[in-house]
Amino acid sequence: MEFQAMIEEKRRKFFPVRLAGGASGTGYCVDEATFREAVTDIYASVFPERDAYPYRPKSAHLVKEYAHGHVERLLIENAEGKVVGWLKGRMEDANTFYLGTSGMLPEYRAQRIAAVVYARFLEYLDDLGYERVTSQHHPHNRSAMILQLKYGFTFEGMSLDERWGPMVKMVHFFDGDRRAEFERRFGFEQYPKGPSEAAV
Numbered sequence: 001m002e003f004q005a006m007i008e009e010k011r012r013k014f015f016p017v018r019l020a021g022g023a024s025g026t027g028y029c030v031d032e033a034t035f036r037e038a039v040t041d042i043y044a045s046v047f048p049e050r051d052a053y054p055y056r057p058k059s060a061h062l063v064k065e066y067a068h069g070h071v072e073r074l075l076i077e078n079a080e081g082k083v084v085g086w087l088k089g090r091m092e093d094a095n096t097f098y099l100g101t102s103g104m105l106p107e108y109r110a111q112r113i114a115a116v117v118y119a120r121f122l123e124y125l126d127d128l129g130y131e132r133v134t135s136q137h138h139p140h141n142r143s144a145m146i147l148q149l150k151y152g153f154t155f156e157g158m159s160l161d162e163r164w165g166p167m168v169k170m171v172h173f174f175d176g177d178r179r180a181e182f183e184r185r186f187g188f189e190q191y192p193k194g195p196s197e198a199a200v
Ligand SMILES: CC(C)(COP(=O)(O)OP(=O)(O)OC[C@H]1O[C@@H](n2cnc3c(N)ncnc32)[C@H](O)[C@@H]1OP(=O)(O)O)[C@@H](O)C(=O)NCCC(=O)NCCS
Pocket: 046, 101, 102, 103, 104, 105, 108, 109, 110, 111, 112, 113, 114, 115, 116, 136, 137, 138, 141, 142, 143, 144, 146, 147, 150
C-alpha cells in the first residue's frame, strides 16, 4: 500500500477523537493550510509573547524540500466547533516522530482535553510504526513536561538554541527493546519506576 493511502486508513481508525463530558469536542487531522489558518487565529492567546511564525526561512526551495517528510497536524475543537488547541509534529528519522508544537487556549487547559488527544495521537503513531516520539520544552514549562511524563516520556537531553533558548529534550518509547536499550545505557536501578513508565 502507498504511504499516503496507509496514513489515510490509519487516520480513519484513530480520528476524530471525541472528547466526552465537560471537555466535549473533537480532535482531528488537517492539512497545512487549514492548520495555519486555525492556529494563527488562536496562537497569540496561547503564546502571548510570540509571533505566530517568528522564524521565517529564507529559501522557499528548502521549505518545499523539507515538507516531503511525514507531517501530522491536529486541531482540537470544542462542542461548538471552535478551535481551542492543536498538536503538530513530523518525522525526525525513520524510527522517530518529533512532536514539535502543541497548545490549548488558557480557558481550555487543565481539563484533560490535551491529555485525551495526546493519548490517542500516541496510539496512532505507534500503529504507524514509529518506535520513538521526541519533544522539546523550555525548562520552565511545567505543564507540558508533566503531561508528557504522565504519558511515559522520559528526559533524554538538553539543547541550547538561538531560536528557542534552553530546551529540555524528552523521549517516549513504544517498543520494549528501545526502552531496554535506554535503561542499559542510562538506567539507575535505585529509582523506582512510576506507573506510566512501568506500563510501557
Ligand atoms: C501544554 C498544554 C497543551 C497541556 O495542556 P493542559 O490542558 O494543561 O493539560 P491537561 O489538562 O490535559 O493535563 C494533562 C495532565 O498533566 C497534569 N498537569 C498539567 N499541568 C500541570 C501542572 N502545572 N502541575 C501539575 N500537573 C499538571 C494534569 O493534572 C493532567 O494529569 P491527569 O491526567 O493525571 O489529570 C497546555 O498547558 C498549554 O497549552 N500550554 C501553553 C502552550 C505550551 O506550552 N505548549 C507546549 C510547548 S512545548
